[in-house]
Amino acid sequence: MLLKNVKVLRPKTTKIQKRNGIGYVYQVIGKSYKKDKKYTVENRKLIGKMIDEEWMIPNEYFEQYYPDVCVEQEIPEFSDTLRIGCFLVVQKIFRDLQIEDV
Numbered sequence: 001m002l003l004k005n006v007k008v009l010r011p012k013t014t015k016i017q018k019r020n021g022i023g024y025v026y027q028v029i030g031k032s033y034k035k036d037k038k039y040t041v042e043n044r045k046l047i048g049k050m051i052d053e054e055w056m057i058p059n060e061y062f063e064q065y066y067p068d069v070c071v072e073q074e075i076p077e078f079s080d081t082l083r084i085g086c087f088l089v090v091q092k093i094f095r096d097l098q099i100e101d102v
Contacts, residue, residue: 001059001060002049002059003058003059003062003071005073007056007057008058008069008072009055009056010054010055011069013027014026014028014047022049024046024048025046025047026046027044027061027065028042028043029043029044029045030042031043045065046061047059047066
């Protein structure tokens with residue numbers, strides 16, 4: 001599950017695999033050799049999804065592999081209409097309960 005409103009710089013040691021035009025970020029955990037096929041396969045773990053060329057949205061496994069990476073949270077912005085709406089509702093409740101002087 002992706003962490004909401006969080007973005008981090010993609011670590012350089014990760015690999016990106018694109019599916020349906022979306023870049024997914026993988027951490028290589030290890031490698032295993034297939035004797036019958038005679039090639040090496042990487043064992044990878046999905047740690048996030050790309051936003052643009054350098055930023056990614058991490059999931060819960062990102063912190064296991066990069067505990068000291070600074071996570072930058074985006075604060076959701078509300079429109080002025082939503083802000084004034086909340087204020088007006090609270091103001092009306094105070095007036096109805098007659099506690100606006102307190």
